Amino acid sequence: MxxxxxxxxxxxxxxxxxxxxxxxxxxxxxxxxxxxxxxxxxxxxxxxxxxxxxxxxxxxxxxxxxxxxxxxxxxxxxxxxxxAPLALVKRGSSEGFKVSDIMGRTVLLKSGNGASVGLFFKMMLRDNGINPNSVNFVQDLDGAMLGKLFQGGMGDYFFVDNVTARVMAARNPNVSVAMEMVTDGGxxxxxxxxxxxxxxxxxxxxxxxxxxxxxxxxxxxxxxxxxxxxxxxxxxxxxxxxxxxxxxxxxxxxxxxxxxxxxxxxxxxxxxxxxxxxxxxxxxxxxxxxxxxxxxxxxxxxxxxxxx
Missing domain, CATH: 3.40.190.10 (Periplasmic binding protein-like II)
Structure with a gap:
């Protein structure tokens, strides 16, 4: 062997x-x-x-x-x-969600394990005709920390791995999965x-x-x-x-x-x-x-x- x-x-x-x-x-x-x-x-x-x-x-x-x-x-x-095994979590229901809803909002981007999460999210925005400069980002913190802060009230959206997104939505009725990149990310x-x-x-x-x-x-x-x-x-x-x-x-x-x-x-x-x-x-x-x-x-x- x-x-x-x-x-x-x-x-x-x-x-x-x-x-x-x-x-x-x-x-x-x-x-x-x-x-x-x-x-x-x-x-x-x-x-x-x-x-x-x-x-x-x-x-x-x-x-x-x-x-x-x-x-x-x-x-x-x-x-x-x-x-990309990533997903976007938002506050409240995701019914009627559109990518353009992200403009002017604050997105928490999981970090600590490289640059790919932020790179991909901003590419996805550009692919949808949205200038990343029209969105506010918090992206220099650990994903677990950002998850707690998001559920505590920080930001409007949380972009994280798909597993974490689904677990969070299953446990917290105040958030939902708005997009899953395996379906929507190309x-x-x-x-x-x-x-x-x-x-x-x-x-x-x-x-x-x-x-x-x-x-x-x-x-x-x-x-x-x-x-x-x-x-x-x-x-x-x-x-x-x-x-x-x-x-x-x-x-x-x-x-x-x-x-x-x-x-x-x-x-x-x-x-x-x-x-x-x-x-x-x-x-x-x-x-x-x-x-x-x-x-x-x-x-x-x-x-x-x-x-x-």
Whole structure:
């Protein structure tokens, strides 16, 4: 068995295919002994890559984009999430809500785990013809703290991960979920696997290909199984989250293309690059091939088709 350690920026429902591949032995079928750690703070994933403690980092593609030409180069070789797992919570009922209602209001943006939440929300506003400068933001505080402050009266909206949004709305009758980005936010390579470019050898590429084979098999398994049929597994993976919320969100993700293939979406990549550039993390959008090596995922797909 070949070691394949993943250093991840979180433990999230949108990473579910990786967990299923691990639990169902799909990685072992490919000769990979996959292990995972979630360092804190999240940016220690870059230290893990530099020190050779990990074969891949799992997180946002904005990181390889931001570092390109400014330090260590990283290359993404697979994606696990094809949608942003975020939601907008508002005070009161969401009946009749329109995106334009946000203008002139104050939005709390979950922070503490990178720049992607704020980047995405402002991109979403621009996509809907709204100038982000017409909205007030509080975005430099921890998500848990902002959640308490929002429920205590701070701001008008709270933009946070989808699980937290649904749990909050289920427990607090004074707030509701106005938008869920898996439905309303469009295609985007939200979570990808990447590695230092210079450390990518032919042997590494072969391991990445086998990783993609297993990840693709897990995605197919999830898409062909209603979440109710594996609710016990969901409860074991996420023991602190109510199982009814896990089931409902997993099925929503299944139906709305959260999980597609391990191939990094070119269309989503180009859209997200514009959002990253508009957020000033890069001077101008990068082309797909500058950040992504689609070879491992493409070869994995070809291998799957040959086996069918």
């Amino acid at each position: 070949e070691r394949f350690h993943v250093t991840a920026t979180g433990h999230s429902l949108n990473y579910l295919p990786e967990y299923i591949a691990q639990r169902h032995g799909f990685f072992k079928e490919q000769g990979l002994n996959v292990s995972v750690t979630v360092p804190a703070p999240w940016d220690l994933v870059l230290d893990d890559l530099a020190a050779g403690r990990a074969e891949a980092a799992l997180g946002g593609i904005w990181v390889p984009s931001m570092y390109r030409g400014r330090g260590t180069s990283y290359t993404a070789f697979a994606q696990v999430s094809n949608r 295609e985007i390579p939200w979570s990808v696997y990447y590695r230092e470019t210079e450390a990518t050898t032919p042997g590494v590429l072969d391991a990445q290909k086998r990783f993609c084979v297993a990840l693709g098999k897990a995605i197919d398994w999830i898409l062909h199984n209603d979440a109710e049929s594996f609710q016990d597994e969901l409860a074991q993976i996420f023991p602190k989250i109510p199982v009814d919320i896990l089931i409902a969100l997993t099925n929503l993700y299944r139906s709305k293309d959260m999980w597609t293939t391990p191939t990094v979406s070119r269309k989503g990549f180009e859209r997200w690059q514009k959002g990253i550039a508009d957020g000033l993390l890069v001077e101008k959008p990068f082309c797909y091939e500058a950040i992504v090596n689609n070879g491992p995922a493409s070869e994995a797909r070809s291998r799957e088709l040959l086996q069918v």
